[in-house]
Amino acid sequence: MINVLIVDDEPLARKELRRVLSKAEDIAIIGECSNAIDAVGMINREKPDVVFLDIQMPRVSGIEMLSMLDHEKMPHIVFLTAYDEYAVQAFEQHAFDYLLKPVNQARLDKTLQRLRRDREPQKIGLLPGANQLRQIPCFGQHHVQLLRMEEVEYVASGISGVYVVATDGSEKPTALPLHILQDRTPLLRCHRQYLVNVDYIEKINFLENGLAEIHTRRGHVIPVSRRFFPQIKERLGIL
The missing domain is CATH 2.40.50.1020 (LytTr DNA-binding domain)
Structure with missing residues (x-):
């Protein structure tokens, strides 16, 4: 089983992602967080395998949240974002998994296939802001x-x-x-x-x-x- 945490400040977005993820029998959703602060604590406590992380969140963004985690002990991150050309280019350049919102079932299936096949260490520090702890x-x-x-x-x-x-x-x-x-x-x-x-x-x-x-x-x-x-x-x- 792949233990998953969903982090998104929009309730409807969390609900929809949970719905499409629940179709996969090998995915166990261990929790949801509506903000980065709660997510940091849950990640440290529950140690999920994968975190579906919204980038645009109030107070602490998804990228800033990554600066609060030990990059050597992090779960695999799948970024969630509304269309943003710069962000998408940055993710593709460093081979990060990302999903555009609203999440498309076919695109999600491809991401899940990659997660099942391999989850190589991600170089989170390459993302602008992920190494700047405010x-x-x-x-x-x-x-x-x-x-x-x-x-x-x-x-x-x-x-x-x-x-x-x-x-x-x-x-x-x-x-x-x-x-x-x-x-x-x-x-x-x-x-x-x-x-x-x-x-x-x-x-x-x-x-x-x-x-x-x-x-x-x-x-x-x-x-x-x-x-x-x-x-x-x-x-x-x-x-």
Whole structure:
């Protein structure tokens, strides 16, 4: 069986896609989401094989949602889009599966045949915007909260996982590892366990043996390792 998640903000579009997918005996629809925020949480929890993803959604688009996921552990994505010449060209150039809305049964059947035959790893990072994380998804027991970059003081990795320290002092867990946050956000890597928002750095104390520590505006002290110190000095214009 191929476990499928449908993500589309239009109820009628979800209903129609569910109807045409239900004709295939080897397709199991494990859920539907009306927005990208709910979809991120469900993808991490349920780990579907395939996600039928609408591109044009309010607040967080389908492409932006992809930036919130670990590209190495992602389900296969089939994009849903109204006719958009640029988007279609981008999908075809990188051999992504896509369906034009409203979904045509014959075209869907071809997509399902490809999914049954093979689901090679998709190079999601090639899509414009898929590597640009403007908000960090933080997961609660029954919700996903999005933190904008200006709301993030620093991010740390500990025994219990990765957590975001917000500017209000609260700590919020995220499923994204530090290397993804480093690559997709303006946060600065200062230590193997820490990323810091440069806008909240108050001062840097230089220690012995090439070490240092960052003091944030809220009074937190973050270690700086020798490995990352040259990058920090370059980023902050320290000679």
